[in-house]
Amino acid sequence: MSAVQRQDERLTFTEVITLYQKRVYGYLLRFTRNSHDAQDLFQETFLRAHRAYVALPADADLRAWLMRIAVNLTKNYVRDRQRRAKVLVDEEKGHNLDGTLDLEDAGRDTESTMISRETARTLLATIETLPFHQRAALVQRQFEGLDYLTIATNLGCSQESARAHVYQALRKLRLALEHADSEAKGV
């Protein structure tokens, strides 16, 4: 355990925020791919943490604790978006407003990185349909470069499960690309 955690008794909540804000924001931004939502969830994470801080055991792992709050909030975020997307789809007969921002965003990268807009669209859309743990693990592994031990503590699962989530997600993404490819060729 780091010196920081042992001194937990003396850390004010403001100090806790300063220590971990980058970590939390990084995850939220990579998950939502949208700074507006990331900022909202960032505030919500620390407001929740603030309410619970007093009941937190002195020897708790602050980073893992905060990350779990953030992870749980992204879980709710996915659920709310899916609910909202469903309403939109129902109301506007298939016009899905929800993905617009993400795809615009992806398109911006197209020229520089040689990934086709179509591939980006397929991958991002598939990521949105992944079960929550697979998606969260994938985001942390591929977009944040975290190791499996850290991902496991953030998700509250074993290291092996964290790895399995990432691999399962990659398998689905590969199949989605394969499928999109064969459709494009008219097979």
Add this chain to the structure above:
Amino acid sequence: MQNTRIHQLPCGFNENDLIAEALEESVSNLSQQVRAHVATCRSCAALLEQYRHLHSHLHSLSVPAGDAQELHAARRALDARLVGQTRPRLVIDVWHSPVGDIRIGKTDKGVVLVEFVKPAERDTATERWQKAFTLESGGPEVTDLIHNLEDYLSGKRRDLGWIVDDALMRSDFQREVLRATAEVPYGTVVTYQGIAAVIGQPKAVRAVAQALRYNPVPIHIPCHRVIGSDGSLTGYAGNLVEIKKQILTVEGIPVVETAKGLAIPKERMYVGWRHDRWFCRPTCSTLKDQPAGDRAFIPSRARAEEMGYQPCDECKPHVYPLA
């Protein structure tokens, strides 16, 4: 289980090993195996290539960490919202009770903490509450609570009737465990397993015990009425077991000394069906069908009848009472 599932390809190779290779996270001898295999297996070579492409596609899709300005804006907005959250008032006092010193704390929402205080910690332990509360000591509000506890410990009162502030509860799981525990009637005991069954998580026995160990409002939320499956008074660490015994004694529940420590002789107690409100002798044949969450142990026939429980037709505890 997901993490042990092996993804075998038609050629007999494990797909996960290809993924690990594509992500450059396989250990060296596995990596050699993969390379040797793809040299001869064309479909695996193609698959590995797909995973490598996928890996680099994802890499190009990753968003940068976010500029410092965005984070700064988020932090400013957060600070502004935190300022609006003033620290709630916590009125706190210590009562030198017959079972030892008890600290009681109350916020404007309700009773937030009841703590058994070790003499050495009498003055220091409040520091941890200062982080989140504005402390005030004593006052008539807490004096009333102390009178309630006094009446309870002398057996004059069975229900403290307090409104609780759950600010110090650690999780929704703990809240659920404590809610289920609050339903256990005075003068009866149930097991950790029973509580786990009531909240619909029959396997979470240890987690239930842990949640009760950190009960912020003991006595009012009667974690003392929850015991181990073998009858032992586990959960109340250290000298607290002695306090648990005294509280149970006040409620008329027998506590005996065994080789493994203090325990409740539940094999010599009546068994109550909490839902249908009847009671049996502990040897009754109907008990094999009883769900774990429905079971309460009752020390005497008088107590069972007082609670409005009917005697079982099968074992007739009213005709053949326990010795």
